[in-house]
Amino acid sequence: MLNVSIHKKLDHFILDTHFEIKQGITGIIGPSGCGKSLTLQSIAGLQKPSSGKVVLNNHSLFDSGNSINIKTRHRRIGYVFQNYALFPHLTVKQNIAYGLKGMKKEVIEQKVAEMIETVRLAGYEHHFPSQLSGGQQQRVALARTLVTEPELLLLDEPFSALDYHVKDILEQELLAIIRKSYSGIVLLVTHNLEEAYRLCDHIILMDKGKVIQYGSKNEILCKPANVRAAQIIGCKNIFPIDGLYQEEHLISVQIGKIRLYTHPSERLDAQFMGIHAERIRLLEAEHFDTHLLNVFDFTILEMLDGINHLNMKVQIANSDIVINVHVMKETWRILSHKKLKIQLPAGHICLLM
Amino acid sequence: MTELNLFPLFLSLKVAGASTILAMFIGIPIAYYLSRSNGKLVDIIDTLFTLPIVLPPTVLGYYLLILLGRQSAIGKFLEGYFDFTIVFTPFGAVIAALIVSIPFLIKSARTAFASINPNIIQAARVLGRSEIDIFFTILFPMAWRGIVSGLTLAFARALGDFGATLMVAGSIPNKTMTMPIAIYDALLAGNRDLANMLVLIMTMVSILVIYVINRLEKKIVKGGI
Numbered sequence: 001m002l003n004v005s006i007h008k009k010l011d012h013f014i015l016d017t018h019f020e021i022k023q024g025i026t027g028i029i030g031p032s033g034c035g036k037s038l039t040l041q042s043i044a045g046l047q048k049p050s051s052g053k054v055v056l057n058n059h060s061l062f063d064s065g066n067s068i069n070i071k072t073r074h075r076r077i078g079y080v081f082q083n084y085a086l087f088p089h090l091t092v093k094q095n096i097a098y099g100l101k102g103m104k105k106e107v108i109e110q111k112v113a114e115m116i117e118t119v120r121l122a123g124y125e126h127h128f129p130s131q132l133s134g135g136q137q138q139r140v141a142l143a144r145t146l147v148t149e150p151e152l153l154l155l156d157e158p159f160s161a162l163d164y165h166v167k168d169i170l171e172q173e174l175l176a177i178i179r180k181s182y183s184g185i186v187l188l189v190t191h192n193l194e195e196a197y198r199l200c201d202h203i204i205l206m207d208k209g210k211v212i213q214y215g216s217k218n219e220i221l222c223k224p225a226n227v228r229a230a231q232i233i234g235c236k237n238i239f240p241i242d243g244l245y246q247e248e249h250l251i252s253v254q255i256g257k258i259r260l261y262t263h264p265s266e267r268l269d270a271q272f273m274g275i276h277a278e279r280i281r282l283l284e285a286e287h288f289d290t291h292l293l294n295v296f297d298f299t300i301l302e303m304l305d306g307i308n309h310l311n312m313k314v315q316i317a318n319s320d321i322v323i324n325v326h327v328m329k330e331t332w333r334i335l336s337h338k339k340l341k342i343q344l345p346a347g348h349i350c351l352l353m
Numbered sequence: 354m355t356e357l358n359l360f361p362l363f364l365s366l367k368v369a370g371a372s373t374i375l376a377m378f379i380g381i382p383i384a385y386y387l388s389r390s391n392g393k394l395v396d397i398i399d400t401l402f403t404l405p406i407v408l409p410p411t412v413l414g415y416y417l418l419i420l421l422g423r424q425s426a427i428g429k430f431l432e433g434y435f436d437f438t439i440v441f442t443p444f445g446a447v448i449a450a451l452i453v454s455i456p457f458l459i460k461s462a463r464t465a466f467a468s469i470n471p472n473i474i475q476a477a478r479v480l481g482r483s484e485i486d487i488f489f490t491i492l493f494p495m496a497w498r499g500i501v502s503g504l505t506l507a508f509a510r511a512l513g514d515f516g517a518t519l520m521v522a523g524s525i526p527n528k529t530m531t532m533p534i535a536i537y538d539a540l541l542a543g544n545r546d547l548a549n550m551l552v553l554i555m556t557m558v559s560i561l562v563i564y565v566i567n568r569l570e571k572k573i574v575k576g577g578i
Contacts, residue, residue, distance in 0.1 A: 046475050072478040079479040085472035089494045098490075099480030148480060 002152060002185050006042050006052035006062075015039065015049070015209040025178070025186040027196035027217075030206035030232060036189040037082075039206070040154045043187070044079050045072035056152055078150030082157045084141035086129040092116070092140050093125040099148040111147055118181050119143040134162045135170045142174065146182055153178070155188040159195060175199055193233055197221065205229050226353040227272050236277040236324035238352065241270060250293075250346065257319040261293040262349040270351035277311070277324040279348035282331065285339040294344040298323075314342060357547075360527050361535035362554060368443065368518075368531060369511035372450035376458050376507050379451075381500065384462035385492065406456045413452055414520025421448065421521070439521075446522035446529055450511035457510055458503035465499020466492060501570045509563065 001022055008015040015035045028036045041047040043054055043061070051064040056077070061070045087095050096115055100108045116122055119139040129137055138158065145153065158174065159167050175198075178186060190196050196203055196217070203220040205213040212232075213225040224230040230238055243254035246268070250261045253273055260273065283295065297317035304311040309326045316323065325342065327335075383402065387395055405413055421439045422428050431437045439445045469492060477487045493500075515533040522529040524538060532555050539548040 044475075044479055046478070072475075073481045073483065075479075077479060079476065081472045081476055083470075083472065085470060085476040087473060087477070087491060087495075098477070098482070101482060101486070144476075144480065 001055075001057060002043075002187070003053065003055040004039070004043060006039070006049040006054065008038065008042060008047065008049040008052075013209055015042070017206070017209070017211050019204055019211055019214050021185055021187065021202070023185060024201040025188060025199060026202040026204060027200035028187065028189045028204045028206055029191065029193060029196050032191055034206045035209040036191075036206055037156055040079070040156055040187065040189055043152070044077050044154060045070065045075050046079075076148075076151045078145035078148065078153040080138075080141045080145055080153070080155045080158055083161050084129075084137050086137055086140055086144075088129055091126050091128055092121055092132070095129065095140055096144045096147055098144060115143045115147040118146075119177060135166055135173070138162070138170065138174070139177070142177060146177075151184050153182060153184060153186045155186065157189055157191070159190075159192075171195065171198060205232055207232060222348075223350055224274065224352060227274070230272075230274040230350070230352055234276070235274045235350075236326075237280075238272055238274040239321065240272055241351075244268060244270060244351075251351075253349075253351070256321050258296065258316060258321060260344060260349060261346050262351065263346055265351050267351040267353065270353060272352040273349055274352050275323075275344055275349050277326040278309075279345060280323065280325045281343045281345060282325075282327060282335055283341045283343055284335065285341045288341065292343055293346050294349075295341050296343075298340075298342050316342075357550060358527075359554075361530050361532045361551070362558065364443065364446070364530070365512055365532040366558075368446045368450050369454075369508050371447045372454055372511045373458075373504055373508045375447070375451050376455045376511075377500075377504060380455050380458040380503070380507075381462055381493075384459045384503075385466050385488070387459070387463045388466035402456050402459050404456075405453050410453055410514060410516030410518075411520055414449060414517040417445075417449060417452065417517065417521045421445070441521075441523045441525065441529060443522065443529055446518045446531060449517040449521040450514050453514050453517050454507040454510040457506035458500075461503030461506060462496060462500045465496035465503075468499075469495050498570075501566075505563070505566045505570065508566070509559070512559065512562070 001020065003020045005018045006015065013033075013035070015038050017035065017039050028039060030036050038047060042049045045061065048069065049062065049064070052062070053060070053064070054062040056075070060066070060068045061075050062068060087098065090098065093112055093116070097108050097112045100111060103111075116125060119142060121136065121139055121143070124132065124136065129140065132140065159171060162170060188196070188199060200217055202215065203217050204211055205220060207228050213220060213229045220229075221233060224233055224235065227238055239255045241253045241255065245252045245254075247261075249264070251264060251268075252259055252261050253270075255273065262273070283292075285297075288295065298314040299317065300312055300314050301322065302313040308329060310329055310332050312325045312327065314323055314325055315321065323342070323344075383398065387399060418440060419425060420427060423432060423438060423440060428439065431439065439448060473491060473495075474487060477491050482490065513533060514531075515537070518529075518531055519534055522531075524530045524534045530538065532551065536548055536551045536555065539551060
């Protein structure tokens with residue numbers, strides 16, 4: 001279990017993070033400069049918080065109240081840096097053995113050999129980092145860390161230094177290695193929501209030095225806590241609510257001239273509503289179920305051609321509300337010549353504070 | 354032609370060698386410190402160690418005379434307790450050479466230390482190594498190229514020093530007369546043949562030394578990075 005509660009004041013920035021992680025892989029997401037990396041560095045002892053606590057598996061690593069500040073080298077934390085920070089003058093084998101100083105030579109040999117096997121770098125033992133591909137370098141960085149059996153593994157933007165076309169494969173590889181040979185807590189920093197969603201069990205959303213939401217990845221995605229959280233997870237449609245009404249089994253909200261229905265929620269004092277552009281459906285106007293809620297006529301204002309999606313801006317008829325809609329190209333090919341309506345499915349409308 | 358006295362040549366090599374070794378032990382820690390911190394103290398130390406490059410060697414020599422001469426506190430202390438004098442001895446020549454040459458090592462080593470990605474040092478810390486350990490396993494090997502070129506420059510500068518050495522160690526034949534001083538001395542005495550010979554030897558030795566050091570440097574650096 002990792003318990004973090006830190007406060008750090010910098011010149012133009014205040015970091016004020018509080019969270020508790022039990023097990024598994026947790027991702028910290030947020031825009032650049034939100035304090036993600038600073039949080040990792042504070043946990044590892046590479047930065048000293050002004051005040052607060054860091055407790056890992058009941059060991060206090062930092063506690064300003066009791067003047068505890070364990071040195072980085074004694075924290076038993078693994079850290080994989082953004083650009084891996086491999087030792088350029090040491091071979092793969094020497095890099096991996098670096099953290100095992102003080103153990104018997106045979107033990108080191110054996111552990112390193114096993115780890116090289118795990119990360120599939122056999123045959124590269126005597127190569128220097130500069131002779132390796134990006135993915136191989138990443139595996140050396142991971143191996144170098146995992147071989148020391150840390151209680152907590154910190155990954156700082158592990159894929160940002162890699163080419164786009166190899167990212168997916170390497171993500172799976174990294175995940176497989178971690179799941180297979182590591183049982184501790186993993187904390188991963190990224191600014192990529194997709195990446196976080198694929199790799200993590202839980203997600204911490206950060207903005208301007210503060211944790212704005214913490215929960216399972218589905219919860220974060222479906223129920224962002226507030227407007228900022230919704231923006232960070234890429235919600236393209238956010239509107240102020242003009243009125244919120246509780247009805248029999250539903251809640252309805254007034255947005256300008258239109259009325260939208262959504263599922264019951266405890267957030268009755270919500271100020272905004274949001275819906276992901278991908279969640280909005282296109283229906284054939286001729287035969288659609290008239291019981292469906294939130295169905296509107298619309299006109300297309302703009303269309304942007306993506307690889308798999310069409311990004312459209314549409315205006316709802318008889319209102320000045322403009323909505324972003326992402327449609328699969330395949331779907332559009334079938335529907336484009338028909339008369340259409342759009343639906344904002346009630347289950348996907350989230351109320352925001 | 355009288356027999357050629359090669360004492361000044363060997364003295365010059367010995368003085369330059371000794372001052373370079375001393376520079377290594379004093380200069381590398383200073384360079385490391387300068388590369389890691391950025392307080393006011395750093396600026397002061399940096400200025401202090403850049404001064405010998407800017408000031409005329411005679412001025413440096415003059416300061417050293419005042420600081421280490423027999424009338425100075427340090428001079429009196431060394432003479433009183435250890436019966437040891439610095440000025441007008443070969444040791445004085447080493448000190449003079451050290452002062453004029455150490456800035457070159459410090460500059461070069463400092464740049465080398467500073468160019469190491471801080472994350473690499475952080476990574477070593479996270480992997481459980483102590484600061485001293487990190488210095489010898491990561492920083493020193495990674496900065497080695499810069500350190501070696503700094504040492505080469507320092508040695509070359511020490512070998513060629515004239516002004517500071519003359520002020521501190523004088524020009525006592527067969528005791529403190531280094532090669533550059535011997536050349537000046539020969540010229541003053543009107544002995545052109547000797548001066549020519551010494552200049553030729555000095556030039557050849559310098560070329561040889563730099564060549565050997567460069568080869569050595571390439572060999573050492575080849576190992577990594």
